[in-house]
Amino acid sequence: MVMREARTRGIEPGQPGTPSPHFSTELSGEDLSLEAERDQLAEEVIDLRQQLLEMQKSASLGDLLGTTTHEFNNALTTILNYAKMGLRYKDEPTRDKALTRILSASTKAAKITASVLGMARSRSTRMEPVALEAVIEDALVLLEREMMKYRVQVEREFTTVPRIQGNPGQIQQVLLNLMVNARQAMKNGGRLIIRLASTPTGRGVDLTVRDTGCGMEPEVMRRMFEPSFSTKDGPDETGKGGSGLGLAACLEIIEAHHGRVRVESTPGKGTAITIRFPVAS
Numbered sequence: 169m170v171m172r173e174a175r176t177r178g179i180e181p182g183q184p185g186t187p188s189p190h191f192s193t194e195l196s197g198e199d200l201s202l203e204a205e206r207d208q209l210a211e212e213v214i215d216l217r218q219q220l221l222e223m224q225k226s227a228s229l230g231d232l233l234g235t236t237t238h239e240f241n242n243a244l245t246t247i248l249n250y251a252k253m254g255l256r257y258k259d260e261p262t263r264d265k266a267l268t269r270i271l272s273a274s275t276k277a278a279k280i281t282a283s284v285l286g287m288a289r290s291r292s293t294r295m296e297p298v299a300l301e302a303v304i305e306d307a308l309v310l311l312e313r314e315m316m317k318y319r320v321q322v323e324r325e326f327t328t329v330p331r332i333q334g335n336p337g338q339i340q341q342v343l344l345n346l347m348v349n350a351r352q353a354m355k356n357g358g359r360l361i362i363r364l365a366s367t368p369t370g371r372g373v374d375l376t377v378r379d380t381g382c383g384m385e386p387e388v389m390r391r392m393f394e395p396s397f398s399t400k401d402g403p404d405e406t407g408k409g410g411s412g413l414g415l416a417a418c419l420e421i422i423e424a425h426h427g428r429v430r431v432e433s434t435p436g437k438g439t440a441i442t443i444r445f446p447v448a449s
Contacts, residue, residue, distance in 0.1 A: 236310055240280050246273035279309045293424075297331040297448040298339060300375055304362055307343040311351070319357030320350075326364045329373045333448040334425045342418045346377040346441055349414070353381025353439065371447055378440040384433040392431070393419045 247270050254266030308315075308322060315322055350360050358380040365374050384392070391397045395416040422429055426446055433439040 236280055236284055239310060239313060240277060242313070243273045243277040243280065246270075247277070276309065279306065282306055293335065295333050295335055295425075298334045298336050299331055300329065300339070300364055300373060300445075301326055303336050303340050304343060304364070304375075307340050307347065308362075310344065311347055314348075315351060315360065318351055318354070320354055321357075321359050323359055323361045325361060327366065329364050329366050330370075331448045332373050332425075332445040334445065338421045339425070342421050342443070343375075343377070345414045345418050350377055350379035350381065350439070353379050353383075355382075358438075367444065372444050373447060374442050374444050376440055376442040378438065380438040383435040383437050383439055385435055389431060389433055393429075 250266040250269040250273070254263045254270075257263065257266075304324075347360065347362075354360075361376070361378040363374070363376040363378065365376075366372070367374060388399055393415050419429065422443055428444045430442040430444070431439070432442075
């Protein structure tokens, strides 16, 4: 098994790769010009990286809205068909069946609407106390049909956990990305396990997304959070994946929540990604 932990970015003093201290108190005009140019280039790199991540977030929202529209249309079709059946047949058993199906489809449509509202909130940076179980259920509503289509069995292993401080829309975006990646790793179907548990100290919450898919080689794990790195040739038949920016955007969101990521993977057996969020104060 290969394990990797991604921490908040930053280079500690004295760490390899840290620029050496500059002790000279006298700089020539050429040195000052090079220094200014280097600083400007560094700022441009940061800006470009941020733009790439924002583009990925927008692309992810576009994919999700496409999925949401499809699911909502299915719910409406069910409601319309059973409403017509209830009007056509006057006997009580048929009408009861029609009303039951209409109620079920309407409930699902309401959940889809709640998920859309959650995605809309991801454009905001507002933080609030978040119940992770509710966010997970909203995300699973959007992928229910996709998981069934690819013969992926979803298992929930939830314990009662405190709320975390976060942005529900952004967390949902991370979850959807991880779950789609997990589904794509299980080409012949499998099990997707979503686990929620408090940390031993009680000051954090662990959210784990585990699959029984193909797993990752050590080289892939080392680079998985790099922008533009991807093992996929392009989007699959559902239109998802292939940009190479998904996990980089996820890491950016997790770090903004003061969270940490732990990855465990065994080639041929599957991958588990655990996000540790601090508890809301």
